[in-house]
Amino acid sequence: MPEELSDAEAARYHAVHAAGTDWSAAIRSGSDDERDAAGAAFEQALTQLRPDETLNKLHVPNDADEWRDGLVRLMCRIPDGWGRWISCSKGWYPLLVQLDADLAAIDPGYELHQCKEKYGTLRFYFDTDTDVDAARTRMNALVDAAEDRSARTCDRCGEPGAMHVRNGSGWMRTLCAARAAVDDYEPVGETVTELIPGRRGAWELTTSDGDAYLDLNHGQLEHGGEPHRPIEVLDWPAVGDRARVRLPDGGEWTSGTITRIERIR
Known part of the structure; x- marks a missing residue:
């Protein structure tokens, strides 16, 4: 060991x-x-x-608690040179321990190469020597199901969660409402009736002239498939009204009538 x-x-x-x-x-x-x-x-x-x-030592999380033995078993599957750690928070530890047990029931000698959070959900990369296609298919399905569950499980506490994005940074995590409020995250997919100065995030504007994308984190507007940066918002978007933006070349873009404003990240 x-x-x-x-x-x-x-x-x-x-x-x-x-x-x-x-x-x-x-x-x-x-x-x-x-x-x-x-x-x-x-x-x-x-x-x-x-x-x-x-690199090849076990990096056991200091908050492993009752999941410690299961996480150690999981990290022992990582070969030399890959780094024996997992890169996610405590809320997903039960999910990982159960996934390991389910995979081991099919191939007791499978290897783990990497386990981490990416874009707010779990990523679990493994290898198996089994030459039975049905076994590989079952293992891949188990991993896919665990990664899907991570998108509905708060990575901090394990309670039901949803995708959130941190104001001003674009960093994404799956969180419950309580943890999101503490850490200054807002839900992806939320809709608002208007955007105001000081608001951050990236937003999809549904308008009578088609969709446009306003990234307030980076000062960018995209419409018709063409990005513009940096921009200045002259008239802020509001449902039932039009938005007006000064473009980098000094020209202006005016939206159609806005019917929906939705956070996309």
Whole structure:
């Protein structure tokens, strides 16, 4: 069985995670000096890692709790050189432990290559030596089902969740309403009657002239398949009204009458 991280090694990884969280918060709402200081602290924490010494050790999450044994079994399936860790939050630990048990019932020797969150849902990459097509098909179906469940399961607490996006960053996570409120995430797919100055996010505008996409995180408008950036919103979108935007070349774009405003990320 692979060796676990020592207490000192685990502390260094936890320090990197904490510094990264602080930097993320400073990027969202800090001053220039606070962002610079948090970024420097994160870089300093990274220099303390020894990836050449720890890559093949077990990186057991410090919040594994009752799922620890199952997560250790899962990480032991990762071959040398891939990095023995999982990159997701506690709410998905039960899902992963059950998935491992289901896959092992078909192929006890299957390998895990990577397990992570990407674009708000689970990604689970595995390999199997079984030469039975039906077995491979069943294993792929189990992974697909687990990844689908992750899109309905809060990755923080395991309660029912939905896709959310963080204001101003575009980072996506599957969260319950309570966790989303604490972490400043808003639901993808929400509809509003108007957009106002200071609002962030990327929005689809359904208008009488067709759809347009207004990305307030990056100052971009797309309509007719053509992106424009940077832009200035002159008249803010509202259902029943028209939006007006100044384009990079100095011209203006005016929408048709808006019938729907929906967050897409």
